[in-house]
Amino acid sequence: xxxxxxxxxxxxxxxxxxxxxxxxxxxxxxxxxxxxxxxxxxxxxxxxxxxxxxxxxxxxxxxxxxxxxxxxxxxxxxxxxxxxxxxxxxxx
Numbered sequence: 001x002x003x004x005x006x007x008x009x010x011x012x013x014x015x016x017x018x019x020x021x022x023x024x025x026x027x028x029x030x031x032x033x034x035x036x037x038x039x040x041x042x043x044x045x046x047x048x049x050x051x052x053x054x055x056x057x058x059x060x061x062x063x064x065x066x067x068x069x070x071x072x073x074x075x076x077x078x079x080x081x082x083x084x085x086x087x088x089x090x091x092x
Contacts, residue, residue: 017046
Protein backbone atom coordinates (compact mmCIF):
# COMPACT_ATOMS: atom_id res chain seq x y z
CA UNK A 1 0.00 0.00 0.00
CA UNK A 2 2.75 2.50 0.86
CA UNK A 3 4.42 2.06 -2.51
CA UNK A 4 1.18 3.02 -4.20
CA UNK A 5 1.06 6.35 -2.32
CA UNK A 6 4.72 7.02 -2.99
CA UNK A 7 4.18 6.43 -6.69
CA UNK A 8 1.16 8.72 -6.72
CA UNK A 9 3.20 11.42 -4.99
CA UNK A 10 5.93 10.99 -7.60
CA UNK A 11 3.41 11.48 -10.40
CA UNK A 12 2.07 14.56 -8.61
CA UNK A 13 5.58 16.06 -8.50
CA UNK A 14 6.06 15.30 -12.20
CA UNK A 15 2.75 16.99 -13.05
CA UNK A 16 3.71 20.03 -10.95
CA UNK A 17 7.09 20.18 -12.72
CA UNK A 18 5.40 20.15 -16.12
CA UNK A 19 3.06 22.94 -14.95
CA UNK A 20 6.04 25.02 -13.80
CA UNK A 21 7.86 24.43 -17.08
CA UNK A 22 4.82 25.53 -19.10
CA UNK A 23 4.44 28.56 -16.85
CA UNK A 24 8.10 29.46 -17.37
CA UNK A 25 7.67 29.26 -21.14
CA UNK A 26 4.45 31.28 -20.93
CA UNK A 27 6.09 34.09 -18.97
CA UNK A 28 9.31 34.10 -20.97
CA UNK A 29 8.47 37.29 -22.88
CA UNK A 30 6.66 39.26 -20.18
CA UNK A 31 8.11 38.09 -16.85
CA UNK A 32 11.44 38.86 -15.27
CA UNK A 33 14.33 36.65 -16.31
CA UNK A 34 15.06 35.63 -12.73
CA UNK A 35 11.50 34.42 -12.16
CA UNK A 36 11.48 32.49 -15.44
CA UNK A 37 14.85 30.95 -14.57
CA UNK A 38 13.53 30.02 -11.11
CA UNK A 39 10.48 28.27 -12.55
CA UNK A 40 12.54 26.44 -15.17
CA UNK A 41 15.25 25.32 -12.75
CA UNK A 42 12.76 24.07 -10.14
CA UNK A 43 10.92 22.23 -12.89
CA UNK A 44 14.02 20.54 -14.29
CA UNK A 45 15.20 19.64 -10.78
CA UNK A 46 11.85 18.04 -9.96
CA UNK A 47 11.83 16.13 -13.23
CA UNK A 48 15.41 14.94 -12.80
CA UNK A 49 14.67 13.65 -9.31
CA UNK A 50 11.28 12.02 -9.97
CA UNK A 51 11.30 10.66 -13.51
CA UNK A 52 13.98 8.00 -12.73
CA UNK A 53 11.69 6.70 -9.96
CA UNK A 54 9.02 5.91 -12.55
CA UNK A 55 11.04 5.06 -15.66
CA UNK A 56 14.04 2.75 -15.78
CA UNK A 57 17.13 4.81 -16.56
CA UNK A 58 20.27 3.11 -17.95
CA UNK A 59 23.11 2.97 -15.45
CA UNK A 60 25.41 5.17 -17.53
CA UNK A 61 22.85 7.99 -17.28
CA UNK A 62 22.30 7.91 -13.51
CA UNK A 63 25.29 10.08 -12.61
CA UNK A 64 24.60 12.78 -15.25
CA UNK A 65 20.94 12.96 -14.20
CA UNK A 66 22.01 13.46 -10.56
CA UNK A 67 24.45 16.19 -11.62
CA UNK A 68 21.68 17.97 -13.53
CA UNK A 69 19.40 17.64 -10.51
CA UNK A 70 21.95 19.17 -8.12
CA UNK A 71 22.96 21.94 -10.55
CA UNK A 72 19.38 23.02 -11.21
CA UNK A 73 18.54 22.86 -7.51
CA UNK A 74 21.50 25.13 -6.76
CA UNK A 75 20.44 27.46 -9.56
CA UNK A 76 16.92 27.57 -8.10
CA UNK A 77 18.30 28.50 -4.68
CA UNK A 78 20.42 31.29 -6.20
CA UNK A 79 17.42 32.63 -8.16
CA UNK A 80 15.24 32.50 -5.05
CA UNK A 81 17.83 34.42 -3.05
CA UNK A 82 18.14 36.99 -5.85
CA UNK A 83 14.38 37.50 -5.92
CA UNK A 84 14.29 37.74 -2.14
CA UNK A 85 17.07 40.33 -2.05
CA UNK A 86 15.42 42.30 -4.84
CA UNK A 87 12.16 42.35 -2.87
CA UNK A 88 13.90 43.35 0.37
CA UNK A 89 15.97 46.08 -1.30
CA UNK A 90 12.88 47.51 -3.00
CA UNK A 91 11.07 47.67 0.35
CA UNK A 92 13.82 49.78 1.90
